[in-house]
Amino acid sequence: MTRDRSAAPRRAGFSVAPAVYTLGHSHLEIFLYPDSTALARDFAGLDTLTGAPPGVRSPWPMSPTLVRSANLLAVLVTGSPVQAERFNLVITAGAPQP
DSSP: OEEEOSOOOOOTTOSSOOEEEEETTEEEEEEEOSSHHHHHHHHHTSBTTTTBOTTSOOSSSSOOEEEEETTEEEEEEOSOHHHHHHHHHHHHSOSOOO
């Protein structure tokens, strides 16, 4: 995984800028919100199939995988359904249990 340290793109429907990463041939944007309420407000206005507000063209070249956990929203763009599923499981699994 490599972080893209150039200016993060502002995305329609997102009130925070993402941290951008490259995962092999996949693209990942992490949106970290101040709290889960702020994330819920933005998420309510998104079309989950496009990752953009209804009527706004998706900024990603294919349907993204949106993964939400507490105050974090991850947008993964990948052609690999296996990678998307594994990523979803990692993000939503929560902290390790004792």
